Amino acid sequence: MTDAAPRLAALAETLLGAPLPVRIRAWDGSEAGPTAGPTLVLNHRRALRRILWKPGELGLARAWVAGDLTVDGDLFDVLDRVAGLLWERDPAAAAAPPPAGRGKPAALRPHLPARAAGAAALLRDPATRAAVRELVGLARPWTAPPPPPEEAVRRGGPIHSKRRDSQAISHHYDVGNEFYERVLGPSMVYSCAYWSPGGTLEEAQRDKLDLVCRKLGLKEGDRLLDVGCGWGSMVLHAAREYGVRATGVTLSREQAAYARKRIAEEGLTDRIEIRVQDYRDVKDGPYDAISSIGMAEHVGSARYREYAGNLYALLVPGGRLLNHQIARRPEPDEEAYRIDEFIDAYVFPDGELSPVGGTVGELERAGFEVRDVQALREHYALTLRAWVARLEEHWEEAVRLTSPGRARVWLLYMAASALGFEHNRLGVNQVLAVRPGGGGASGLPLRTRTWSA
Structure with missing residues (x-):
């Protein structure tokens, strides 16, 4: 039949x-x-x-x-x-x-x-x-099918312990740099781009990196810490275009190796250091500026105040933090919030999203003065659609470089996320915060949005 x-x-x-x-x-x-x-x-x-x-x-x-x-x-x-x-x-x-x-x-x-x-x-x-x-x-026979092998392996230890965070990061990022090249393109930036009408993905990612640099007020000789530095794109842009001395930290060994190779090829090894290191173990402050782009989603609500406090302590008085982070909409009952099952099992193990108001509150409780919040929701939808188009264009290569299941995970994740941003179920925000200097000085100009373009 x-x-x-x-x-x-x-x-x-x-x-x-x-x-x-x-x-x-x-x-x-x-x-x-x-x-x-x-x-x-x-x-x-x-x-x-x-x-x-x-x-x-x-x-x-x-x-x-x-x-x-x-x-x-x-x-x-x-x-x-x-x-x-x-x-x-x-x-x-x-x-x-x-x-x-x-x-x-x-x-x-x-x-x-x-x-x-x-x-x-x-x-x-x-x-x-x-x-x-x-x-x-x-549906017969009535037996439970085993999960596909691309599901995250069982994690050990307390949630958001250093060991468990390292396992979670490895699951998501250590799937092959060549695979990410096919998806992300030459910029190798895995976060929301900053689009202009008619612009390309590469232009939009360059503009995002420059937007961050301008918000941080970077200048020649500044010390920059990039938390969750990925494949090194932010530290490269900041050192090349603004003359800073930059340190990038990541838990992904594959990312670190790739970033170091790029830095050597551009002749910037004397200005940039890449470490495989947990942000909680960074002790060589003070820094003039800190960028955290798409990393805080991995921190977890229970650890967020610790995260904010650590970054505050690493800044000089008057130093700036640019926190670029995905946000969810507030729940009617916040205690009922649950981590998305698909994302937790296949994409970002132990990842957590918070409403932007909660993020701002935690930064303020750590001592920061929040000076600017910019919503980029529509920009992330455009970015994700561009990544989906690249993945579909390079589908056979992506499958060869990983597996059919892993490629399907990324395709579903990115397409569903694009719709989440388009339908306002998700947001993404850049929060500029300052560690106040002597007498409460912020060091920012009176008209703070000098970075707008």
Whole structure:
């Protein structure tokens, strides 16, 4: 029989209380759903087992990483269509009455599997129980599929201990510099670029590095510390264009080796030092300026005050910190915040996002005076789409340099993240803070946005 897709579409409508937002093609070749737009392809009934055993985005991600689930058409379009069922949370929906002719309140449809109480309520409905039984039958045999091998290995030790942070960083960054070259391009900058209309990725990354340098007020002879220096792009730009003496620290040995090679090729070894070192072990201050670009997401909320305090102590009075960090929207109940399962398992183990207000508060509690906050949300969406385009362009090479599963992880992660920024579920901000000098002097000009362009 070739009726799996129509059956799945009917069951999905029963469970979700709405028609499927995207066309599906099942393992038996059958199709169902909207005829316009892309198609979600279940290559094996194992994809359904993965989703049922781990409902929500982690189950879908495992099916995608394993190749059990693919997309025929535009991945962005598919993710956009299913986002409301997985990621978006509408607090107003909880108070909404059930839609006409349907028995399930709207609040139970978005992010359904993560709401245990909502799932229990649904299972009291006979039609829902029957639908679940039929899904289980379609997914046979009813055994738990093992996670794809690209999932993060089990981590040891307390969260955000130095050892565990080193393991987490290695999982994400030590996957091959050549792979990252295919994705990031010649700039080798793995953070939000700063775009101008019609500009290229390389121009936008150069402009971002220069924006940071100008906010920090760098000048000849200054000492700069770049925390989480990656492949060395920031310290190279600052030393070459502003004449600073720079130190970059990273926990990734592959990044450090790559950065040192670039520095030697540009003849700047006398001005730049790269260390494989935890930021908590940097003791050779004071520095005139510190840049932290896309690193603080790895720190963790429990360690953030320690992070801010360490950087404060490393600065001279009047020294500046530029903290460039992804932010999430505040939760109605902040204690209910959970690390995203897919991101934690496959992308950034132990990574945590905080609202920008929390970041500013922690910097202030450490003694910093926060002088400027610039939101770059739309810029990150453009950056991620550019990275996705590069990955798709170099797909065969990327698979060869890593593995099919790892390449699929990065493609899904970057595409979903781009939509997260576009839909305002995520933000990214540059926070400029100063360690006040004598008499509380900030050292900044009266018109502080002299870096705007």
